[in-house]
Amino acid sequence: MRRITSTLLALALLLGGALVYAQGDPIRVGSKQFTESIVLAKLIVYALEDAGFTVDDRSPLGGTDVNRSALINAEIDVYPEYTGTALGLFFPDVDLPEGLTRDAEASYDFLQDLDRERNDLVWLAPAPANNTYGFAVERTFAEEHGLSTMEDFADYVNAGGEVMMASGDEFAQRPDGIAAFEELYGFDLADEQLLIIAAGTPAQTLQALDQGASGTNVAMTFATAGEVMAYGFVVLTDPLGAQPVFNPAPVFRAEVLDANPEIAQILDPIFGSLTNEVLQALNARVAVDGESDDAVAREYLMEHGFLN
Numbered sequence: 001m002r003r004i005t006s007t008l009l010a011l012a013l014l015l016g017g018a019l020v021y022a023q024g025d026p027i028r029v030g031s032k033q034f035t036e037s038i039v040l041a042k043l044i045v046y047a048l049e050d051a052g053f054t055v056d057d058r059s060p061l062g063g064t065d066v067n068r069s070a071l072i073n074a075e076i077d078v079y080p081e082y083t084g085t086a087l088g089l090f091f092p093d094v095d096l097p098e099g100l101t102r103d104a105e106a107s108y109d110f111l112q113d114l115d116r117e118r119n120d121l122v123w124l125a126p127a128p129a130n131n132t133y134g135f136a137v138e139r140t141f142a143e144e145h146g147l148s149t150m151e152d153f154a155d156y157v158n159a160g161g162e163v164m165m166a167s168g169d170e171f172a173q174r175p176d177g178i179a180a181f182e183e184l185y186g187f188d189l190a191d192e193q194l195l196i197i198a199a200g201t202p203a204q205t206l207q208a209l210d211q212g213a214s215g216t217n218v219a220m221t222f223a224t225a226g227e228v229m230a231y232g233f234v235v236l237t238d239p240l241g242a243q244p245v246f247n248p249a250p251v252f253r254a255e256v257l258d259a260n261p262e263i264a265q266i267l268d269p270i271f272g273s274l275t276n277e278v279l280q281a282l283n284a285r286v287a288v289d290g291e292s293d294d295a296v297a298r299e300y301l302m303e304h305g306f307l308n
Contacts, residue, residue: 021077023259024054030067030079031059035287036131036224036248036279040080042297043270044250050307051266064089071251072119078252083107083126084244086115102241104130108249115251122257124264126249127274129224133171133243134235135181136206136221142234149237153218154185163193165218166208168200178220181242203227203287224276226283235276248274270306 027048031041041059049055058076061067064085070076087101091114100106108126115121137147145156157163171177172194182188195214197204202220206227209219221228223235250267257263282300285291301307 021074021253021255021259026054026056027078027256027260028056028058028076030061030070030076032063032067032079033060035226035283035293037080038293039279039282039286039297040248040250040274042293043301044078044080044267046298046301047266047270047306048263050301051262053260053263071121071253074253077256078250080248081123081251082131082246082248083111083123084132084246086111088244090115091118099241101244104245104247107245108247116254120254122252122254124250124252125268125271126247127271127279129248129274129276129279131222131224131246131248131276131279132238133177134221134223134238135165136209136219136228136233136235137217138209139232139234141217142236147236148234149239150181150185150242151239153236154187157187157189162215163189163218164195164215165189165193165220166195166197166200166205166213166216167220168205169196169198171200171220172196176243181238184240184242206231206233209233224279224283226280226285226287228284229277229280230284230288270301273304 029041029045031037038060041057045055045057045059059079061070061076061079067076067079067081068090071079083104084101084107087096087107087110094114097106097110100110104126108123112123115123135150135153142148145161147153147156165178167178178189195208195216197208200220202222202225205219206221206225208216210231219233221233221235228235249271252263282296285296286293
């Protein structure tokens with residue numbers, strides 16, 4: 001009996017705490033390593049702590065694979081994930097219905113059922129914010145040329161409007177990047193109209209737009225990038241859905257929510273308040289202004305009445 005007990009204890013330690021959850025156990029929160037994911041995790045941490053839960057804050061934990069594996073293996077209990085990421089990466093054997101990834105509600109419903117059935121994971125209510133790829137322009141440029149949607153942009157390009165777009169090399173080359181917008185909206189950017197930044201991030205492309213590097217007047221971005229608000233740029237909307245919807249939501253192990261069903265009532269209103277503009281502002285305070293993600297998350301919850 002002693003040998004069996006010792007073996008089980010060693011196995012539990014080897015699994016890094018991947019034990020059956022019991023009510024009152026700490027809730028372990030992970031996140032990815034970029035600003036928005038960390039801020040979302042901090043919102044979860046402080047809201048749960050304020051509600052009386054013991055929380056083990058493990059954010060930032062690592063990349064997508066690290067967090068997903070940790071959640072499935074019960075090494076963490078929750079982390080914020082994006083619907084578009086999950087549908088694009090986590091179920092390669094599933095044939096997704098046509099147009100699913102462009103429909104926010106359908107994407108969420110599909111994921112909710114599939115992840116619960118396969119992995120006993122639960123997606124709480126997602127934020128309305130959509131952290132997808134987009135085209136950013138200066139506000140004065142948008143106003144001058146009547147640009148608010150990608151349809152407007154296509155009309156501008158096809159009428160001979162001058163374009164120099166800053167883009168990361170991957171977004172410029174892969175079929176679901178610039179090419180997806182071109183095909184859906186009916187325009188074409190020539191090679192000489194692209195300022196390609198090797199391994200370029202939205203922070204770099206938006207900086208190029210801000211500086212007008214090589215005549216840049218359009219830039220690849222994430223819709224909720226903090227730099228968009230910091231620079232006063234406009235992200236053109238994608239009404240036809242060239243890109244998947246990337247709504248963030250807390251993803252929990254089901255047994256944690258089964259033991260603590262009130263968690264949904266705590267977190268759903270918080271995530272429901274997170275529009276693109278709200279996340280742009282929160283991200284900008286961290287990534288541009290240098291404030292701590294802890295302070296930004298706590299202040300947001302306090303200012304909007306989410307903390308007691």
